[in-house]
Amino acid sequence: MTNQDGATQEDAAQDRAPQDSAARDRAAVLARLAAMLGELTADEAARTALPDTPLLRGGIGLDSLRATLLLVRVREQFGVDVADEDLNLDSLANIGTLATFIADRISRR
Amino acid sequence: MIKCLIWDLDNTLFAGVYLESAGQSPPVDPGPAAVLAELAGRGILQAIASRNPPQAASYAAQATGHQFAAAQCGWGAKSDAIAAILHDLGLTPDEVAFVDDDALERGEVSFALPGVLVLAPEDLPEALGWPQFSPPIITAEGRRRGELYIQRRARQAEAAAFGGSPEAFLRYCGTQVRIGRAGPADVPRLHELSVRTHQFNSAGLVVSEATLAELLTAPGHQVVTVRLADRFGDDGLVGGGVIRSAESTWQVPLLMMSCRAMGRGVIGPLLTWIGLEAARVGATEVAVACVVNERNVPLRIALASAGFRASDADASPADTSPANASPADTSLADASAGQPAWARPAGRSPGPNRTVAYRIGLDRPLAGLPDWVVTDD
Numbered sequence: 444m445t446n447q448d449g450a451t452q453e454d455a456a457q458d459r460a461p462q463d464s465a466a467r468d469r470a471a472v473l474a475r476l477a478a479m480l481g482e483l484t485a486d487e488a489a490r491t492a493l494p495d496t497p498l499l500r501g502g503i504g505l506d507s508l509r510a511t512l513l514l515v516r517v518r519e520q521f522g523v524d525v526a527d528e529d530l531n532l533d534s535l536a537n538i539g540t541l542a543t544f545i546a547d548r549i550s551r552r
Numbered sequence: 553m554i555k556c557l558i559w560d561l562d563n564t565l566f567a568g569v570y571l572e573s574a575g576q577s578p579p580v581d582p583g584p585a586a587v588l589a590e591l592a593g594r595g596i597l598q599a600i601a602s603r604n605p606p607q608a609a610s611y612a613a614q615a616t617g618h619q620f621a622a623a624q625c626g627w628g629a630k631s632d633a634i635a636a637i638l639h640d641l642g643l644t645p646d647e648v649a650f651v652d653d654d655a656l657e658r659g660e661v662s663f664a665l666p667g668v669l670v671l672a673p674e675d676l677p678e679a680l681g682w683p684q685f686s687p688p689i690i691t692a693e694g695r696r697r698g699e700l701y702i703q704r705r706a707r708q709a710e711a712a713a714f715g716g717s718p719e720a721f722l723r724y725c726g727t728q729v730r731i732g733r734a735g736p737a738d739v740p741r742l743h744e745l746s747v748r749t750h751q752f753n754s755a756g757l758v759v760s761e762a763t764l765a766e767l768l769t770a771p772g773h774q775v776v777t778v779r780l781a782d783r784f785g786d787d788g789l790v791g792g793g794v795i796r797s798a799e800s801t802w803q804v805p806l807l808m809m810s811c812r813a814m815g816r817g818v819i820g821p822l823l824t825w826i827g828l829e830a831a832r833v834g835a836t837e838v839a840v841a842c843v844v845n846e847r848n849v850p851l852r853i854a855l856a857s858a859g860f861r862a863s864d865a866d867a868s869p870a871d872t873s874p875a876n877a878s879p880a881d882t883s884l885a886d887a888s889a890g891q892p893a894w895a896r897p898a899g900r901s902p903g904p905n906r907t908v909a910y911r912i913g914l915d916r917p918l919a920g921l922p923d924w925v926v927t928d929d
């Protein structure tokens with residue numbers, strides 16, 4: 444809940460009350476994603492990577508197997524099926540976009 | 553279908569414990585060794601995950617006369633060793649089996665990697681008859697599979713030491729991707745690809761040899777093949793697709809590629825080639841019908857990178873009616889109605905396995921093919 448990286452300009456553009464809760468949710472999602480990425484890559488640097496770090500090439504460098512395993516864990520832990528709901532997988536652009544997608548789906552419940 | 557069997561050594565493949573046999577290594581247990589030879593002959597890879605020094609794997613290779621596709625020796629968790637093998641071979645947990653005499657090790661692997669088929673040595677004789685271990689056909693590529701993964705490791709070792717871009721590495725390896733039209737001789741391997749590919753398979757279903765043979769000469773259809781080779785070895789036929797090219801939108805009901813060809817400059821250029829061919833004859837769009845599941849995420853990432861976007865243009869009336877459209881998913885549509893009968897599993901309903909069209913317009917100039925791609929015509 445203390446991860447200030449979670450709050451970005453896009454959150455600030457929203458109304459105050461939803462902003463607070465959305466930013467809080469997203470920060471919590473980011474923290475759990477960081478832990479998952481650390482486990483999947485066995486790389487401590489992944490735990491502290493900034494939200495704008497790409498998940499695939501040139502960033503965390505997830506290969507297709509690890510990207511798939513990440514989505515399995517996201518489905519199990521957050522109940523959000525990214526593979527099914529994000530057809531173009533734009534949410535895999537970076538850690539922040541994935542966190543935003545998950546937090547957004549959670550908030551719609 | 554199991555693509556790789558991962559062996560424990562002590563008291564599993566070996567009749568004894570490697571480190572406890574003073575001065576003399578334990579003999580290979582003839583029963584498990586026969587299973588290994590039989591499964592290797594069916595094109596199933598063999599690998600080692602053992603709590604031993606690496607010499608134990610070399611001894612296993614020498615004693616069985618089999619070159620293992622991967623080996624992880626050490627004192628960490630077996631599930632970590634298996635995860636490393638999956639990474640090495642580009643496989644997913646549900647594509648491998650693990651055999652170990654120790655119930656605790658089997659439990660640890662089952663817990664950490666629930667997809668893995670976990671076996672005790674006494675299961676092996678019966679497992680030989682299970683469908684997961686019985687590929688229906690064994691092609692030239694299948695028989696050479698172990699060898700191809702050994703070449704793959706040599707390639708990966710050089711890639712790790714290579715300083716340049718991924719494209720520069722493909723050129724350094726002398727990569728050659730050959731795209732051509734399928735002939736009757738390609739049918740068994742194309743069928744095998746439809747059985748074995750999941751990460752890069754748009755339709756997610758088995759296409760019979762009879763159907764493929766019919767499609768070869770069907771009016772308005774093209775069946776394409778992709779072959780891959782570099783100086784490390786010849787991978788043979790690694791991919792293919794079926795294109796319906798009669799209309800202004802080229803429909804692609806099937807696209808598939810071996811995961812061995814991942815990262816080797818195949819799937820992106822294949823998508824580019826289809827677009828270029830379509831544009832050459834005046835088509836305005838290419839639409840790849842792709843089943844939406846967790847396993848083919850790699851193919852969908854490749855489609856998105858190549859500029860294809862999922863669209864709702866193929867929505868059938870039932871799919872777009874307000875009663876069926878959920879507010880969050882109004883852009884989702886089931887394109888399976890537009891699929892030919894052979895590419896449309898009976899009884900499939902919209903939902904977990906719906907099919908969506910990934911489209912690209914050909915009004916913009918397309919990128920050219922990279923220089924490692926050659927075409928037959």
